[in-house]
Amino acid sequence: MPPLPADDIKAWLSGRDEGAAKRLMEALHPRVSGIIRRHWSRAEEWEDLEQEVFLRIFGALPRYRQDVAPLEHWVSRITLNVCRKRWRSQSRRPEWRWSDLGEGEQQVYLDARQADEPLKEVESREARSLMYKLLDSLNADDRLILSLFHLEEKSFEEIASLTGLSQVAVRVRAFRARKKLHEALRKLEPGENSAT
Known part of the structure; x- marks a missing residue:
């Protein structure tokens, strides 16, 4: 700026x-x-x-x-x-099904399952779209913390300063939010929720 x-x-x-x-x-x-x-x-x-x-x-x-x-x-x-x-x-947080994803997003998901850190490489439009759909399933505070940490690469100290939370609270929320994100990813498994 x-x-x-x-x-x-x-x-x-x-x-x-x-x-x-x-x-x-x-x-x-x-x-x-x-x-x-x-x-x-x-x-x-x-x-x-x-x-x-x-x-x-x-x-x-x-x-x-x-x-x-x-x-x-x-x-x-x-x-x-x-x-x-x-x-x-926003009153509801969407839950995404496999059939809700486009072909590109489905491929990104399958590729991300192979990666060690799925949120690390978010380059393509499909990957960003999938990431935002998954983040939309989180509550506002969890989404904010994960976005700041993974997308803006802020430290826990910086996130604490921006949100007004303690560093410990930020770490705990980040851990829990990642857990929720993994659960949302698990629910996307092809075949589990693929009803159209």
Whole structure:
């Protein structure tokens, strides 16, 4: 994220410079957009989430304290909280069956079964699609922790800082979430749930 001139923040807060808000949004957009796209599988909702994040950022900006957290961290936390709130608001978590997967996703699954760490190599579109379907079956907190750890390669310490949980709680939740993910993978076994 490019450095934000403190003058832009001060100008926007004082109402002296109408262009300051636009410059702030342009500077923050790549970070916000990147986080949303990594953590949210439905592209049709990305713009809505971005708007909600910017409303929260501009609403909270007068209370932002640089001595507490760098702006980059603060923006990341707001963005992740908006995503988590949206996940929680969804009433059901889907359970996927073998027949729900496309041919490419089925092949990715079969290949991933052979791998030591299935979440490590998520390169192709089919692999990402399968991964998001499996992550969608987790609750919001579990999904957030696994996404931060495996997709953004954050340490447990960084995840604890972003989520407000202790490092021990993050480790325990990550372990339990991986267990749930393995269970969701097991339920996908061809033949077990292949009814159409």
